[in-house]
Amino acid sequence: MKAKNKSITDRFKAHLTVKGGYKGGKSIQAKKNQKTYKLSSNENPIGPSPKALEAIQQHLQQIHIYPDTTDIRLRQALEIYYKHQLHQDQFVCAASGSELLDIMLRGFVDQGDEVIVSSPYFVAYKMFAAWSGGKVVDVPLQTPNYELDVEAILHAINDRTRIIFLTSPNNPTGTYIPKATLETLLAQVPADVLVVLDEVYWHFASKEDYTKALPYLADYQNLIAVNSFSKTYGLAALRVGYAYMNKEVAHYLRQLCRPFLIGKLSLEGALAALQDADFIEQTVQLVTQERTFLQAKFKALNIEFTPSQSNFILIQPPLPSSEFVTFLREQGISVRPVDNFGAPGKVRISIGNREANKALIGAIKQLEVVL
Ligand SMILES: *Cc1c(COP(=O)(O)O)cnc(C)c1O
Numbered sequence: 001m002k003a004k005n006k007s008i009t010d011r012f013k014a015h016l017t018v019k020g021g022y023k024g025g026k027s028i029q030a031k032k033n034q035k036t037y038k039l040s041s042n043e044n045p046i047g048p049s050p051k052a053l054e055a056i057q058q059h060l061q062q063i064h065i066y067p068d069t070t071d072i073r074l075r076q077a078l079e080i081y082y083k084h085q086l087h088q089d090q091f092v093c094a095a096s097g098s099e100l101l102d103i104m105l106r107g108f109v110d111q112g113d114e115v116i117v118s119s120p121y122f123v124a125y126k127m128f129a130a131w132s133g134g135k136v137v138d139v140p141l142q143t144p145n146y147e148l149d150v151e152a153i154l155h156a157i158n159d160r161t162r163i164i165f166l167t168s169p170n171n172p173t174g175t176y177i178p179k180a181t182l183e184t185l186l187a188q189v190p191a192d193v194l195v196v197l198d199e200v201y202w203h204f205a206s207k208e209d210y211t212k213a214l215p216y217l218a219d220y221q222n223l224i225a226v227n228s229f230s231k232t233y234g235l236a237a238l239r240v241g242y243a244y245m246n247k248e249v250a251h252y253l254r255q256l257c258r259p260f261l262i263g264k265l266s267l268e269g270a271l272a273a274l275q276d277a278d279f280i281e282q283t284v285q286l287v288t289q290e291r292t293f294l295q296a297k298f299k300a301l302n303i304e305f306t307p308s309q310s311n312f313i314l315i316q317p318p319l320p321s322s323e324f325v326t327f328l329r330e331q332g333i334s335v336r337p338v339d340n341f342g343a344p345g346k347v348r349i350s351i352g353n354r355e356a357n358k359a360l361i362g363a364i365k366q367l368e369v370v371l
Helices: 050-062 072-081 097-108 124-131 150-156 179-188 247-254 264-275 277-300 321-330 354-370
Strands: 091-094 114-117 135-138 161-167 194-198 223-228 241-244 304-306 312-316 347-350
Touching: 050 264, 072 091, 072 241, 072 264, 091 097, 091 247, 097 124, 097 161, 097 194, 097 223, 097 241, 097 247, 114 124, 124 135, 150 179, 161 179, 179 194, 277 304, 277 312, 277 354, 321 347, 321 354
Parallel strands: 114 135, 114 161, 161 194, 194 223
Antiparallel strands: 091 241, 223 241, 304 312, 312 347
């Protein structure tokens, strides 16, 4: 019998219809003969790792065959990459860093549970938390320098708290969590609350008191680190990421990974990129050099910016952000407004190669003449 006055849309789950979801950095519709620069998604300014390209080409003929059932080969390679400080059983690999965030949320968060974030933050945390029915509790970073508010985070923890998301270097601010701050927090978070340290931009951090999660794993069973092949390794389109943690937690989370989770070409590309030390070194060198270049130019142009430890810089544009973004777009340069990250009026600019950065500075100069 047919139910009356109901349609399939009435069966949509309310908690899944999320507003303000993730939007990728826009690509530019080039005008005729116009050079374009995509500085909106923190991608590698050099391109992909050449070793990864070679590996992918070698395996193209095999794409009619199912890939590896599990991530074991990548885990073994990661153990070697981490010089056996971590065991292969401590890694969980998936089809992107984002997917790992989703897996953690599915593993630990039920309807009504809480996750703590600190705005401005990476939008995926909120989006995936909503999929799990979780409630996002925001403990904003402290202005003007975007420091983590450890006391307020500890205060926000209650019986429903399941995960605290930390990002260092943070997206979109480019700031980092000093070692001492992380230590203070870890020492006081209850042992049944997961602390997720998203360190996908770690290669670009150069400050002495920057730290990864690695040194703290032995002491904290509730600590997980998230990494990605999208940024430094130049493989954003392949969708590969990994997380490391204690064995018990890894074993638990691995049960949420579908068989054949990582595509053949993605796995081979990631394995090759992981060994491509020269490429990583070149990338980090270029980004740090260009970061210094851009920050000096911003200073000279009186553009307010947050000093960055990452491959992008957060600025306060000289005119309303939507107008600024549109103006740059007309010049062939795409950058990212980050109102939806929780930084209203600010714009995040990915660090490009020298040519792109010069084009950006040229455009801003043009704008300042008009203003
Ligand atoms: C880019 C990014 C990720 C992961 O990206 P994937 O492409 O999904 O691997 C995770 N966290 C932050 C903060 C990021 O900026």
